[in-house]
Amino acid sequence: MRKFAFTIALLALSTTIGYAQTWNTSGTANLSVQVPVEAAISIDTGSLTTNLTTSGGLFANPFTGTTNFSYKIRTSKSSGTGKVQLYVSTDFNCASGGPCVTTPPSSGDALTYTCTVAAPGSACTGTQTATTVAASATDVATFGADAKSTSTGNSGSVSWSLTNDPKYSTGTYTATVTFTISAS
């Protein structure tokens, strides 16, 4: 019983000491900040709807257009990585007779893209083919350790190319592409 009481008293004393205030004409306080891994992406306002158009001779060129985006990123200083990926989250209305990512009307039809990304990102290499499968999203950019964008964000773009297949019925078709940025 005495031992128990002593322990309680000791704990009370420790608590008092832990919260004791020190008084003086000046005092110093440590200010600490934990800077975490973060990443964010924003599609530029003018690219929220990207129109794919064709020009030149009949069926000579694919439908093309460009989506511009900005990103902010901070990857782990020691062994961090990051990436921007995309996938077609809503396909064209395939039943309407137009283009279709999942089941194109002709073999070889595809929605493809190339990438441009400002440092510290590395743009995707070559031509990528867009997919509708989220788990198989394709790269737009990759980042290494201690990658840091500017405070206002860095730029990037995706240049689209859609096969100009005579099998497409005339009309306007819309698909939705989702961009995802991640960092560790």
Place this chain on the structure above:
Amino acid sequence: MFTRAAIRGVWLAVLLTGSALANTVSTSQTLTVSIGAVAIVSVNPVAMTTSGGAFTNSFTGSMLLSYKVRTSTLGGSANIQLRATADFTPAGGPSIASPPSPGDALTYTCSSTSLGTGCSGPLTVSTTAGTNVVNIGAAACTGSGCTGSNPQTQTLNFQLTNDPQYSTGTYQATLTFTASAV
């Protein structure tokens, strides 16, 4: 048993004692105490964090500043100033003196001031110049019968830009609060 001389001695002692008890001697003494103006502070560490979407919000953190103050009745005043006496370390993160991007800043606002006038508006913390955290007028005191609380308190709300240019990690700066009173 007692001799006559002894009995006389006892009576003399009684008379002398009675004489001493009958007299009241008064004297006065002047006590002088000089009470000067004084101001002292007590501070706590501040941990800043960010929440919400990526880069959406700044790093924020609060600190309860405690102070005790006594100012002169006539013409007295006191203030508490804040200055960063050590910039963030290690390098690669935020910096007060040399921020990695224009517009980066460590600022603070004041609220819940128990005595005096707390700072107004966001103030930018500097490593070279102090900024007034609280100003107190004449005839201020702390304790029983005084205005405010004991100790006096004020909340400081710190905000630091969340710049992607900061490398990940933990960074620490030192803030010094200096109190003065007249």
